[in-house]
Amino acid sequence: MEVLLTRDQIASAVASIGQQITRDFAGETVVLIGVLKGACLFLSDLAREIQLDATFDFIAVRSYAGGTMSGGEVQLIKDVITPLRDKNVVLVEDILDTGLTMNFLRKHLVAHQPRSFKIAALLDKPSRRRTPIEADYVGFKVPDKFLVGYGLDYDERYRNLPDIRILGEDEHVV
Ligand code: IMP
Numbered sequence: 001m002e003v004l005l006t007r008d009q010i011a012s013a014v015a016s017i018g019q020q021i022t023r024d025f026a027g028e029t030v031v032l033i034g035v036l037k038g039a040c041l042f043l044s045d046l047a048r049e050i051q052l053d054a055t056f057d058f059i060a061v062r063s064y065a066g067g068t069m070s071g072g073e074v075q076l077i078k079d080v081i082t083p084l085r086d087k088n089v090v091l092v093e094d095i096l097d098t099g100l101t102m103n104f105l106r107k108h109l110v111a112h113q114p115r116s117f118k119i120a121a122l123l124d125k126p127s128r129r130r131t132p133i134e135a136d137y138v139g140f141k142v143p144d145k146f147l148v149g150y151g152l153d154y155d156e157r158y159r160n161l162p163d164i165r166i167l168g169e170d171e172h173v174v
């Protein structure tokens with residue numbers, strides 16, 4: 001599979017996002033919320049690049065593509081445990097694609113009345129967006145290809161690849 005982003009490129013983008021968050025929340029605390037399971041690797045590397053008092057939590061959703069391109073529904077399958085009221089929340093996601101997942105999670109988490117709410121997405125596929133939502137911190141804008149590695153899966157496989165690769169057309173059936 002063709003490599004799109006090497007582990008070194010990923011590491012420097014993650015370090016840069018960590019520095020931005022450290023600067024933006026200087027003197028404050030942050031709660032990092034990872035979206036299971038794809039964001040686990042990104043969150044664990046990002047957390048070590050943030051020089052602040054930080055805690056973690058995790059949330060999980062299931063998304064249904066729906067029969068048509070205009071369908072698409074997101075269901076919460078695991079909520080956060082941390083009380084978020086008056087906290088600085090940074091939602092950590094592997095990739096912002098159609099935006100339906102982030103849109104759902106933003107509404108769900110903002111309802112807890114955090115002090116601030118930001119989105120950190122390692123990857124952004126802007127060409128696929130179906131709802132207007134942008135991340136506050138983005139590692140890379142990527143083309144409309146199916147990507148695997150560094151947390152991203154195809155049918156639960158390839159999450160443990162250290163770099164991000166393009167899954168070939170003949171390697172999956174959509
Ligand atoms: P969205 O709701 O369409 O923005 O979907 C985001 C979710 O879709 C991500 O959290 C990923 O789990 C998954 N996803 C989107 N694009 C890719 C990809 O290229 N490879 C693997 N998973 C992807």
Ligand code: MG
Nearest residue numbers: 037038152153
């Ligand atoms: Mg996935």
